[in-house]
Each structure stands twice: as C-alpha cells, then as structure tokens.
Amino acid sequence: MILTNAQIVLPDEVINGTLTIDQGVIQSIDQGGVNLPGVIDCQGGYVTPGMIELHTDNMEKHFTPRPGVAWPGIQAFKVHDAQMISAGITTVFDAVSIGDVIEGSERLNNLTRMVAALTESKARSLSRAEHLLHLRCEVSHADTLEMFLSLMEGNTAQLVSVMDHSPGQRQFASLEKYRQYYQGKYKLSDSELASFIERQTEASRQYSDPYRKAICALCNQRSIPLASHDDATQAHVDESHDLNMVVAEFPTTAEAAIAAHKKGMFVMMGAPNVVRGGSHSGNIAAYELASEGVLDILSSDYYPASLLDAAFKIAELDSNDYDLSAAVSLVTRNPADAVKLKDRGRIESGAQADLIWSNRTNDHIHIEHVWKAGKRVY
Missing domain, CATH: 2.30.40.10 (Urease, subunit C, domain 1)
Structure with missing residues (x-):
C-alpha cells in the first residue's frame, strides 16, 4: 500500500x-x-x-445504555470498538473500575461483564482496534483490594491507576463542586448527601493508604505500569513518584503537574478539557499546562471524538510552543512511550x-x- x-x-x-x-x-x-x-x-x-488512548470510560456507557438496562456484552463491546476506531484510536486501554463511591452501582455490576467481553472479543478477533486492560482502582472502597487481587489472578492488566474520589481533596478539593457533581449524578437529597460525604470521608481514612500501597507493590512486582490520579499537591506527586507511578492522570493544579513533569512522569490531561476550554470540575485547564510546557499526554476520557480535535487545537494555540508534531505526539508517541509500546x-x-x-x-x-x-x- x-x-x-x-x-x-x-x-x-x-x-x-x-x-x-x-x-x-x-x-x-x-x-x-x-x-x-x-x-x-x-x-x-x-x-x-493511529492514536493511543490510555484512559477511556467509553465502554461502560454501552453496557448500561439506560438505568437498569444491561446490554449483551459482546454487542456492547463491538459498538464501543467501532466508536473508538472511527475517532482514529487504534490502541485502546479500556478503563474498567474496581470499586465505586456508590454501593450497588451499575459500575460494580458491569465490572466482570466488561472484562469478559474485552477478553472474548480479543480471542475471537472481533475488534478493529487493539484493546488492552486498564484497571482503575478506587482505593477508598472497602472491597477494592480483594476485587483487584481476584481479577489479577485470571487477567493481565496492561495499566493500573490508583484513585481516591473522596470529598475535600484531589479532584474534589472544593466541597461545593463535590456536592454539585454527586447530588446531580445520583439525585441525593441534602440529608442523604451529608451522610454520603461522612461515609466517603471515613472510607478514605480507613482504606486509601494501605490499599494504594498494596496495589502498587503488586504492580511493581509484575512490571505493570502505574498511573496516579488527580494529584493536587507536591506531597501527592512525591508519594506517586515513590510508588513508581509513570503517568500522572489529570493533575488538578499547576503545582502538581509541574512537579510530576519534573520528576519524569508523563502528565496526562483530558482532551474534552482542551475542546471545552477548561475543566468541568473547576480544576486546572489543559491549555494552561501546555503554556507551561508540561502537558505530555491527552486522553479522550469520556468522549472519543475529542482526541484528534484536541491535538490540533493545542498546535493552533499561540499560548504554547507545541507545533503540530509535538501536539500529535500527545496522542501517539508519548502515550506509547509511557507504557513501553515501542512498535507504534x-x-x-x-x-x-x-x-x-x-x-x-x-x-x-x-x-x-x-x-x-x-x-x-x-
């Protein structure tokens, strides 16, 4: 050809x-x-x-297209695959969540279904893109470590990220933003939200630190690349670096992004953040990190079609030094290098x-x- x-x-x-x-x-x-x-x-x-996507939640929405509707796994996966390939994403790290902030959520119910569909689709050569497994570990959930160990017995993850979405820190340093997000998403009353915040704060205090360390230790033992999530401070970055994390997913402040970049971590931000011109959570905008020269990777996160658009938008901005080659590397070469895919x-x-x-x-x-x-x- x-x-x-x-x-x-x-x-x-x-x-x-x-x-x-x-x-x-x-x-x-x-x-x-x-x-x-x-x-x-x-x-x-x-x-x-072809673009390389390290963190996308896109598969999940096809498994539960409406509340209470569980779509058959292979069909749901094939629609997700078609959407990724039509966006130019040829290598996909499908982010599957272990643990969630809401007990009994569809996210937990879909966990094994999504992993099984990904595995079967690969075995039967049903997908157009190459799909790899990214396990997202919500370390403030009581069952996360047990579920992670169980999944790792029968599957090999190609990337593991560690996150804590409890209130008052990281992505949700602003309690007002936390209330707005979770009350809107789960339709909680004021009293239900107050109880919810109390439970999540206590769960984080009890589980986050030991689970984070245990998960990272196993991944380091097996040479599985690790990603931090929503680092906000120098202390967060120091901890992530000490645990041998190679990717800093969605740092929420310039301080954290600059510190991670200096330590040799790949700083990842959302492509929707670029297209929309800012973060939906009120955190640092990706274009601001580009102007600092510390933006390394873009992820489509929840909207596959944003990825190529975002790379070209970064190249067109006068506020940074990214030419088209450097901007395209944000969605191609840099994510490949971060997870040691040297052939693409x-x-x-x-x-x-x-x-x-x-x-x-x-x-x-x-x-x-x-x-x-x-x-x-x-």
Missing part, C-alpha cells in the same frame, strides 16, 4: 510526501508524491499515527502501520480513513 500527496506528521517535522507500507509495517517515507497505479491520493490531507505511535520505518488520514474542514479535523497494521478499518 502506498499513501501519497500527504502532509505526513513525523515525530519532529511535517513533510509533504509518500508512505510505503508492506505486511502491515511502514517500509519507507519519502519526500514528494508519486504517480503509480493503485496509490492512495491523500489530496494534501494529514497522515498521522510514530511514523518511521519499521513501525506498525497504524495510520489516520484526515482533512481540515473549517475548524474541525475530519477523518477520512483509518488503518490498523496496514489494514483499512474505517
């Missing part, structure tokens, strides 16, 4: 050129176009690496031919086609 007349986004520059792919691997990258039978003319559009996330000879062809349509980047290991999947 030959792609020509393309603006090829390389790790350090953008060239107008031609890509040659054979056996699912990039063979050569050449300046200029070619006029040969059967070539694919990209019409001056962009060719970028960049356009270079010998790399896997996971590719996106897109064109600019006004202020939107429109995806024409996506290839996974040289096979067209969209």
Whole structure:
C-alpha cells in the first residue's frame, strides 16, 4: 500500500510526501508524491499515527445504555470498538473500575461483564482496534483490594491507576463542586448527601493508604505500569513518584503537574478539557499546562471524538510552543512511550502501520480513513 500527496506528521517535522507500507509495517517515507497505479491520493490531507488512548470510560456507557438496562456484552463491546476506531484510536486501554463511591452501582455490576467481553472479543478477533486492560482502582472502597487481587489472578492488566474520589481533596478539593457533581449524578437529597460525604470521608481514612500501597507493590512486582490520579499537591506527586507511578492522570493544579513533569512522569490531561476550554470540575485547564510546557499526554476520557480535535487545537494555540508534531505526539508517541509500546505511535520505518488520514474542514479535523497494521478499518 502506498499513501501519497500527504502532509505526513513525523515525530519532529511535517513533510509533504509518500508512505510505503508492506505486511502491515511502514517500509519507507519519502519526500514528494508519486504517480503509480493503485496509490492512495491523500489530496494534501494529514497522515498521522493511529492514536493511543490510555484512559477511556467509553465502554461502560454501552453496557448500561439506560438505568437498569444491561446490554449483551459482546454487542456492547463491538459498538464501543467501532466508536473508538472511527475517532482514529487504534490502541485502546479500556478503563474498567474496581470499586465505586456508590454501593450497588451499575459500575460494580458491569465490572466482570466488561472484562469478559474485552477478553472474548480479543480471542475471537472481533475488534478493529487493539484493546488492552486498564484497571482503575478506587482505593477508598472497602472491597477494592480483594476485587483487584481476584481479577489479577485470571487477567493481565496492561495499566493500573490508583484513585481516591473522596470529598475535600484531589479532584474534589472544593466541597461545593463535590456536592454539585454527586447530588446531580445520583439525585441525593441534602440529608442523604451529608451522610454520603461522612461515609466517603471515613472510607478514605480507613482504606486509601494501605490499599494504594498494596496495589502498587503488586504492580511493581509484575512490571505493570502505574498511573496516579488527580494529584493536587507536591506531597501527592512525591508519594506517586515513590510508588513508581509513570503517568500522572489529570493533575488538578499547576503545582502538581509541574512537579510530576519534573520528576519524569508523563502528565496526562483530558482532551474534552482542551475542546471545552477548561475543566468541568473547576480544576486546572489543559491549555494552561501546555503554556507551561508540561502537558505530555491527552486522553479522550469520556468522549472519543475529542482526541484528534484536541491535538490540533493545542498546535493552533499561540499560548504554547507545541507545533503540530509535538501536539500529535500527545496522542501517539508519548502515550506509547509511557507504557513501553515501542512498535507504534510514530511514523518511521519499521513501525506498525497504524495510520489516520484526515482533512481540515473549517475548524474541525475530519477523518477520512483509518488503518490498523496496514489494514483499512474505517
């Protein structure tokens, strides 16, 4: 396969050129176009690496499309997969939550169903993207450690993140934002919310520290990459670094992001944060971290189509030094490097031919086609 007349986004520059792919691997990258039978003319559009998503909750919504509705696992997973690949995401770390802040929630009920569907879909080659398992561990939940150990007996996670969503700290340092979020999400009365806050505060005090340490110790023993979540202070970052975490997911302050970046952790922020122009929780905006030069990875989080748009938006902002190559690396090369996937996330000879062809349509980047290991999947 030959792609020509393309603006090829390389790790350090953008060239107008031609890509040659054979056996699912990039063979050569050449300046200029070619006029040969059967070539694919990209019409001056962009060719970028297929994107790598380290943290998405997108699968969950397809398993419970409405309250009380449990959709069959394989069908739900295939719809999720189609949505990811149409967004240009060719490698997906599906974030599956262990523990939740609400007892008996659909999130807990869906845990084993989602893991089983992911595993079966891979075994039956039913997906277009490559799906890997990301276990999100809510360490303020009483059953989290037991569930984590049980899951790890039969499955190999490729990424584990550790989080504590209890009130008054990290993502919810503002109790007002906490009340607004959980009262709106779960329709709690004022008295129910007060009891809920009390229970969550006590659960965090009792479980968070020992569970965090136990989970990280096991992952370090098995060489599974670790991610922190919602670090807000220098102390949070110091703890995460001491536990050998390599990714800082969604730090809530500039202080934490700058400290994590200095320690060599990959600072991840949400692509919806970029597209919307700020955090829905009132925390630091991703573009502010870009202006500081400490933004390393973008994640689509809850909205897959935000990822490519966000990378191009970062490149277009005058407030930072990210050119298009650096901005595209936020969704390709950098996440690959963070979890040691050396065969993808960049356009270079010998790399896997996971590719996106897109064109600019006004202020939107429109995806024409996506290839996974040289096979067209969209």
